[in-house]
Amino acid sequence: MSITVVGVNHRTAPLDVRERFAHAPHEVSASLARVLSAGAEGGVLLSTCNRTEFYLSAAQEAAPAAVTALLADRLGTGQPADAYTYTQRDRAAVRHLYRVSAGLDSMILGESQIQGQVRDAWEQSRAQAGPVLHRLFQSALLVGSRVRSETGLGHGAASAPSAAVELAGKIFGTLNGKSALILGAGDTAELAATCLRAEGVQVTLVANRSIDRARAVAERHGAAALTLDEAWEQFATVDIVLCSTAAPHSVVTWAHVAGPIGRRGGRQLCILDLAVPRDVDAAVGQLENVFLYDVDDLQAVAAHGAAQRRAEIPKAEDIVEQEVATFWTWHDALAVVPVIKEFRSRLDALRAAELERALKHLAHLSSEDRAQIERFSHSLLNKFLHEPTRALKEAAEHGRGYALLEAVRRLFGFGGGGTDA
């Protein structure tokens, strides 16, 4: 039974194209049904902001074409989607999913979010996945966990927002329940606020030169709005200050922070200055218990983390290869089952027919004698079949199943149904 993946990702398609291909959870079932109707036994759709991939089991030739047709429809330009898609089959498809789950194929190497997305995709497609993809996705999640626990691929921050989270985490431990003040109401400030909220930080205050813009952002995050002048006193209470105003000069000076910091009772204050030019005067970082980081610092942390992660790629790839081999052994063994069943059922039918013919000429025998002859025929057949069955199973477990299956098919004149060696 073949495994095929047809998809697009951040390497093959630009963001505006990926956005059109991305599926909301409620769209997954209908899209899968459309592709499966073109000829496939099972399917799982993995759709994130960086990839849209259809995993198909026992896909006939029309199924990959159905995927590209579906994507072309979503593109809505009348152009084919083939230019953006890639197709991988069998071992390569398994390897691809394992690499995706491990974070090896992610835009940010080793990021862990993808594992949750793989799990979500599997759960959303569970009814249409079928046994092979069910097993494949289950094992993909295990591969992801193994890579993360046995290598340093997920260690350290590898992007500026995750660097900000890591730096704050090195001060406070858990960020859950910590409070944050956001200075600025632009896109960067809002994006950073969203990142902090994802880590459990409570964005309690948003301050901006224009109070109306501050109110708009504050409303979206359930925070209170302030003007900049009202914000300085809050340095005494919040744990994290995130600065991203569009001011052409420093808006937070030593004098703004020095007073409130004395009223913090020795608690640390983390200031993340994401603005260019910087919002916070560098002298603020000299204050006791104030930890000030700017964009360069975040990038330095991210670069360090990314370099560390790259060094772990060979180890992670080794794990992926081991697991591909394990899965494929299981897959090969699976392919043997229907052949063994057919092999046994054909020979059993032959046995039954010959037995019936023989017993017609032995009408004088008692019912006990007839039963004894029937038991003998079963026993003889089982003895004949024992060795070939064992050999087929063993060959499948060692990855040599297909060659032997082909020999059995030819020798006994079976059809090709059930496997696609």
Next chain:
Amino acid sequence: MLSNLHLIALALYAVAAALALEAFARGRSVPRPLALAVPSAGVAFHVAGVAQLALVGVAPALSMLALFLVLLQLVSERVFHASAVALFTAPLATGLVGLALLLGLAPGAEPPLGGNAWLISHITLSVLGLALLALAFIAAALYLLQFRALKAKRFGPIFLSLPPLERLDSLNRSALVAGFPALTAGVLLAVGYALRFAGGIHVDKAQVVWGLFTWVVVGAAVWLRVVRHWAGRRAAFASIAAFAAVLLVYLALKLSAPGGGAERFL
């Protein structure tokens, strides 16, 4: 048998120390299962060894101190996720067990004056108090290292492998707060033992001075943290000063003791 159990514990502690140092050099933490399993195995052998010891004397006290340090290392890892504590405790425990073996460990016997339970309780609680003071010192030292790395924006092995500041501060506070009652009970049991079984306090004066000095110093450190609400860098400096003072007074008293040679430090 006694030495063999200690030797196995020593080997496992040495492995734990090597793992901690290797992880630190690479800017990582030791994987949690390893960080717990290796010292736990060492503790199992060590407990079996200590159970057969006469706890009176320097070598058994060193062995017990090593055992408590590793137990506290495991608690720090489990409760505070502070595997970096092993950077100090694992090599220290390895050295202490090695020293105890060199000095010679002998199977247990009833103390000549009786009151075995009192004496064992006194020694156990006092050594536990000292181990907790050492843990407070380790947490404080790690705090200052991490503080310096964060302030100086050095994102190397210290930044990567040491726990967050708040966690280290919390570990320091917990160690001091737990250490003081242990030391207090140890002192009270010593007095009780002396009065009940020894007919008065006849032990070495220096030993009494050092014991009481340690109790006062730890008490002062706890007072600063709990009553005066010291935290962060100030509290870390106080813990380091307390540990240094206890160590220096021990050395001073031993140097001023009669006799010569390295033996007087034991």
